[in-house]
Amino acid sequence: MTDPAGHILIRGGRLLDASSHEAKPTDILIEGNTILELGPPGLAAPEGARVIDAADRMLIPGLVNAHTHGHGSLAKGTNDRWSLELLLNSAPWTSGHRTLEDKRVAAMLNAADLVRKGCTACYDLYFEFPVPTVEGLEAVAQGYGEVGVRALVAPMMADRLFYEAIPGLMEAIPDALRGRVETVRAAPFAESLAALRKVLPEGRGDRAMFDLGLAPTIPLHCSDDFMTACRDLAEEYDTRVHMHLAESKVQAVVAPRAYDGKTLTAHLDALGLLGPRFTGAHCIWLDADDIGRMADNGICVAHNPGSNLRLGSGVAPARALLDAGVNLGVGTDGSQCSDNQNLFEAMRLAAFVSRIGNPDVETWIGAEDAFRMATEGGARLLGQEGVLGRVAPGYRADIVFLDLTHVNYIPLNDPLYHVVFCEDGSAVDSVMVDGRMVLEHGRFTTFDEAALRRDAQAAVERLREANAESRIFSQALEAHVAMYCVGLANQAYPVDRKLAGQV
Ligand SMILES: [Zn+2]
Structure with missing residues (x-):
């Protein structure tokens, strides 16, 4: 019948x-x-x-992974003692020289990891160097589609290099290395936006299954003109914006120098970025005014406790954000910096990190809070409230x-x-x-897992060769980046997120 x-x-x-x-x-x-x-x-x-x-x-x-990077699946198991700044310094070799096929395979591998760990949807800040392309986004969509998992893919973009984004860092690099760093230039943001303008009108399909958003990656890495252009484009196409916000102490310490005395969050607020379409990832180095601004503007926060521990970034004030009325989702971050797509682990860590150095058990994140963040909270963050997150x-x-x-x-x-x-x-x-x-x-049931294994292994072996020289150059820079950034991270800041200080 x-x-x-x-x-x-x-x-x-x-x-x-x-x-x-x-x-x-x-x-x-x-x-x-x-x-x-x-x-x-x-x-x-x-x-x-x-x-x-x-x-x-x-x-x-199905669990919702509020923050991942699909391209990172091919770079899992590549590093140990990296701060966020050393991770950014490594991007040319961990993500370089990717073919369209590599982009599809990386997305597929990420999708497979998500499903195996009980996730059915994710917000993926996918990186293509130097700019997102129509073909690249199609390859990523195909990778997720072949596995059959939901993805809101926001191409990760910047119009400044990492070395330009941290004031004083370029000057701290010895002359012999700086010459080469200065020859690389981030692409003008108009190119990134032109690619998105091509793909946004038609590339979105069933928006609960696959959608496109915008990810001007980190405030200091993007010019104000770029960020406001993303704000306007998101409005025009009715889509969402996702940024890494106040993730490391280094960023928090230098922000007032770059932004006329303002914090990162205050600066984005002044630019009109904060609103219900906006998700801030990590959101660790916030003061009470920042938290108030986030709540007033109705933004969402992607809480990534595993990544924050691994990169030594600190502990996000999740309880204070929840109490202020901010919607939180839980994310793993990319597998190159938090190793897997296991949202069960992320949920558990979200509960645990809230307890560091904090004797008041009433303020700890409990099982119900963590579960809600990983389901309904994530669904709302994807713009799918009432559609995903509950049975x-x-x-x-x-x-x-x-x-x-x-x-x-x-x-x-x-x-x-x-x-x-x-x-x-x-x-x-x-x-x-x-x-x-x-x-x-x-x-x-949807694809041949053995073929994916073979494709992924062949890709990393080829990429290892292709990126060997760029890896040596990143490693030569590492000690200089580390020394300069540790100096910044040791400076005084009004809030302490390393030893918890939950509010
Ligand atoms: Zn991230």
């Missing part, structure tokens, strides 16, 4: 309700890509509906099946605590995105 409406009935699973901490037996009826009805076991389904057995499975909404009628069918026979759930106590604290991604059994089973009992 055929079922032209394409109904699916997920039968026998236990659906997590984060507010009651319960996982009650619930059947889920789906029509096409949308959840139609939830009900007790035995829920009736139209004749011919496909039935998916979810016995021994806990069902949760409820009317929402798109993004559902993660967790294996309750896995040791992570033996014995089963509070289901929410198991998901936020015990789960590490290893009990992810199956993943549905938009009503389609993308991962089924640990196997991808």
Whole structure:
């Protein structure tokens, strides 16, 4: 019997309700890509509906990764003791010489990692050097599409080099090296925007499945004219803007010199960047006025606790942001600086870092806060509030099946605590995105994983050769960048985010 409406009935699973901490037996009826009805076991389904057995499975909404970099998937496992500034210094060799095929493969690999760890949607700040291209964005869209995961891709752009962005850094580089640094110039931003103007009108498809945003990457790396042009373009095309904001102490310390005494956040506010379309990533080095500005303007924040720990950036004031009414999502950041796309780990760390040096348990981020950030918070940050982030009628069918026979759930106590604290991604059994089973009992249904493995390995081996010389040059600069930036990071700043200081 055929079922032209394409109904699916997920039968026998236990659906997590984060507010009651319960996982009650619930059947889920789906029509096409949308959840139609939830009900007790035995829920009736139209004749011919496909039935998916979810016995021994806990069902949760697909997690939303609020901040990643798809290009970073090919650079995982390349580095250890890097601060943000050393990571930026390495970009020419970790992301250089990518062909269109490399761009597709990197996006696909990132997408596969996301799905395996229970994510069904992400906000990807993808980097193409020197400027985003129509063909590059199509390759990225293809990579995500082949795996079948949702992506809001915001090309990461700058019109200043890292070495120009930090006042005094260029002068701190010895003459013998500076000559070569000065020969490289960031492309004029008009080129980046021209590429986006070409692709924005048609390249977005079903905007809940694939969409394009704008990422002028870091305030100090972008001229004011560039940032305001992005603001206007986002308005014109009704899309979103994502920037790294107050991520490192170095940036916070130099901002008043670059911006007439203002903080990074105050400067973006003065430029009219802050608003409901805007997401700030990291948002660590904020003062109380900055937090107030973020709340007043209704911006979203992508909280990346794992990356912030790895790069030694500090601890973001997540509780103060939540209390002020700012919407938070949780992100992993790119795999080149936080190693994987595991949002279970990011959720857990979001809870844990809020406790550093802070004795007041009432202010700690708890399991419910962390879970909400990783689901509904992320959905709102993507502009998909009411569409993604919950398993409820009317929402798109993004559902993660967790294996309750896995040791992570033996014995089963509070289901929410198991998901936020015990789960590490290893009990992810199956993943549905938009009503389609993308991962089924640990196997991808959408693409050939062995071929992806081969393609990714071949790409990195070729890129290692192609970027060898540029790697040596970055390494020669490393000690000088580190010394200058450590000097800045040791300067006094009105707030301390290294030892917590949560408010
Ligand atoms: Zn980032």
